[in-house]
Amino acid sequence: MLARTDNRRVGHEGAQDASPPRGAAVQPQGDIPLRGLDQQPREAAPQRGLDQQPREAVPLREAVPLREAAPQREAAPQPHGAAVQLTRRKFLKTTAALAGAAALSGTVACTSPGNGGKGTRNGLASENERTGWGRCYHGGCFACRYNVTVREGVVARITPDTTAPFGRRPCLRGYSQIQRLYATDRLRYPMKRAGERGEGKWERIGWDEAIEAIAAHWKEILALNDSHAIAFYGGSPGARLLSLATTRLAMIMQASSFDMSADWAIYHGLHQVYGAASASTMSAPGNEPFEDDIANAKHIFLWGNNLSEAYLQRWRYVVQAQRNGSKLISIDPSETTTALRSDKWYRLRPASDTALILAMCNTIVAEGLQDEDYLAKLTVGPFLVKDADGSFLRMSDLGVKPTEGPLDPMTGQASLIDPAVVWDPISKTAAPAGTQGIVPALTGSFVISAADVAIVEGPAAAPDESGAPGTGEASESSATTDATDAVDATDTTASEGAAGTAAETAAPGTPGAAAAPDAPRPAETFKVQTAYQLLVEHLKGYTPEKMAETVDMDPAEIVELARMAADGPVTHMFGLGLQAYHNGLQYGVALGTLLAITGQTGKPGAGIGATAYDFPMNAMWLFPTFTFTNSISVLDVAEVIRTGKYAGNPYPPIKSIFVHGGGLVGGIVNMNSMIEDVFKKQDFIVCVDVAFSDTAQWADILLPGTLCFEAEDVYISPMNYVVQHYGKLIDPLYECKTQSEISRLVGTAMGFGDLFAFSDEEALSELLAAEPLVSLGIDLAALRKQGDIRYAPPSLAGAAGSFPTPSGKAEFYIENLSPRIMNGVAATTAQSSPDKNHLAYFYEPLEAWPGSAALKEYPFILTSVRARNRWHSSNFNVPWLNELEPEPTLFINPDDAASLGLKDGDYAEAYNARGSAVAKLCVSAGMRPGVLSYPKGWQSHQYKSGNFSTLTHSMYDPLAMNSSFFDCAVGLRKWEV
């Protein structure tokens, strides 16, 4: 059967046999989905004011930014429905506010539909048209470039730009940007709260009054409190350069800043293994550009990834690769469109992905499919780990003094180089990791003392060109995975005879060994094993048979997956749902481990295909006073406010929050707690937004921000090595102001005028003043001409033979797993204990697991999908999109629905102790039994009742400091009005 987007059925077969008499009124028949039959007659749409001055056409792609725009007309005709909409949105009913709204609305209602009359063409004179480049802005999406037509001052049309990089074409989110601009509930002017907080009553005020109010409140707060009593929170718009002006303000003010704490668990896990040049970028070892590289993959693993909806612009490359022979492997609890189109869909229990990967690793090692060359050269596999405390044996343990390395730019201190120790099975000596010419043992247990350090004389050995690491016994033992065999006491017992004599250990070419110790060597002996040996041992607990029930898969399927994962090149692409559980960090560590043992980086078609890339920017612009914000996770804020303590120390009471373009209410977990425990405790809340979002509702002062066609800006895309330019296509509508302008006004009012004396153009130029942009001549002028400029050649991640980790190796054995944010919750109190943290391991999530206390009471696991028509919470107010999918929905398995007496189209309420949400049920056989899924992004006023964001909890793994959106148990019942 066919389902229309509006959920009404459509019958292709539904022929209409009854021909009406000519001229007679036709009644709606059976199946004919004639929209509009049930609609009330409407008043005619308003005529467009024809009083506008014609504007000069601006040549295509020239002279961006396009400065021309519609003059603000004060007395334009009132558009249809404006006042009605305002009332519906519970605006304050003051006549002044309404009159203002009506007048302002009129400025955009200047092209009324059909006003040209019969026989004419829209009546839209082409000489009043100009076209320029525009692009979306959704943080983390692709910022696709397209052509935007501005007609009589109004953004009227978007068409594909066939010259756009990667041939990207606007998707439905792109087209929706027109309606976001002119949305009925677009914020139009500054407002102040006129009723109770959250009541939705507002009074229009001027910018001067708004800025004065902010400065006055903040000065009052700062007179009595530390600067951290004021907190800033920015959503994903924070990556366009001009919005960084707000970051600059927060840094200067030494405010608190709230860390979003979403989607981080997996990246923090991957960072532990493969490192990160910048800890604040969600990077992973992935080849750039993805679009070209993916074609090289033999196997593409899609872990919980509904690419075709969530990341549509990459879908075609994956499908193209499939057409050319790549195998698509989807691993997902529920059947997404991506799973449907994959060569094979493997169904697993939600939150069990880590267990699956470890069982795959077990199989890979058991079958000898590991990449030993990679393990020996590029990972910590050969590093010797002390039995005593699990730390790496270092050359200093054997009496070799650390050497000084390069200066640490943050501390100004020289770094110390104290290499880990590896075992050279040929010379039977201990050597610093990285010594050229040796192939260290990958497996084995040893007893080592200073006497085992090799005496190296003369120049370093030739660079290692051996392709066969771990020769001899070590190699054999690794193949049999029998660690005890590898303990070769005769080889490795410390040789007394050598003690004290092997003073000269300098190995030129190996920095750590360059300086020989003067003092006699310590006589201490160390029982050690290689890190890989420990991994192999560890993996024995994760056989496919043992994990079969945990992951709810056939062991044979796990073996199948393991063989494909080792049959490269393999690209792994994950969604972010599978890490939105309490155990999400371990997924990142496990995936890093899988990459390491299969050697899947540094070659075409291998690595992580779901990554951001580090990007260049002059970050110094953000802290001109060298003062900084203090970052508090959104998951911690309620507790900090409640206890007055953070990281064990007293923390100033947070009195005021400045939210700029972020869904602090509803966009993150545990919405009710955010409202009750955070927002209601504030003296003063300021929101910059573009629409009446759930967060905006709670503001005391509401400021209207701009959208992406209204200002020139630059985005240094983390999706590719490309700098992208936003041309200004129209002046900001109504009284909207850019983030930079708002920051400038607030900063100046707070007494930092000298630090905010820059123009937007100057700010962009300063932020672009970073290498390699400067050397390449990538400045504003060049960007205005070219739109997109690549700043680095395509690259293979890790091809240089090292990674940005402390050791330069892939550290699947993690010596010290550091918390993502030091919030004072000791690592020892984490779910995971430190000894376990060295290697990836599986543990059960808090709620979303069979037998959990929560699931006993509330039997469904609630998950969400990134809806194709939203980006986070943006686009919720776009009529075109809401016509297609008009209300919140909840997907459920048919058997689950039947067991509750529910059917497709029923309204049902998901509930737990934290909250509830009512949505229309979509019964789908694609859903795993016991799992519910909702498309994300609806705002509270669009629900019949509640909000899905009230159901999730804010508990966290202190190492990951990540929101566990999916680790959520709910009950479900029919909802009656």
Next chain:
Amino acid sequence: MAKRYGIAIDTRLCCGCNSCVVACKMENNLPEGNFWNRALTEGGESIDTYAGTYGTGSKRYLTVSCQHCENPACTRVCPVSATYKDAETGVVHQDYDKCIGCRMCMAACPYTGVRQFNWEEPHYPLGISTGAAEVVPHQKHVVEKCTMCDHRLAVGEDPLCVATCPAYARFFGDLNDPSSEIARLIASRRYKQLLPERGTRPSVYYLV
């Protein structure tokens, strides 16, 4: 030889994203309630749902608009020749100025929903017009439908639903030209058409 413009949709690439649907809505300034092109889910009862049982469910997306039939049912029943087939291109047109709103064409067309009747004055919730300047204004009491973006064809551009498909699943061209991409696709791939038994000979092909 006269052209016969057609559209082919690769159902293995189409992921039901609705980008073509929204692009059409924007480009043709469609009023509230009207969609000339729709992405239908062939599966469960609601959009995006699967039929069957977990693990072996089935779902397919079909984007459906006017099929610009070679042998259209609509043109034969129109009492005023408001709907007619363009001899040069094979595109089925609808002339709003001639249309008397009798909806005979809607009754005759076997493809439910591709033709839409404006019962009321076209309504635009945001009060703005969008799309190509050349699009003919929408009118009350007339039937309207997909024009195959004739305003774009006139300047050598593909229909926007084709030009915008982010999955690159849609193909446009002259079915009568054996060297065209669309003709070669249809010659080399298996395809389906909607209700072939009605004898309408659609110009829209679904590659399977």
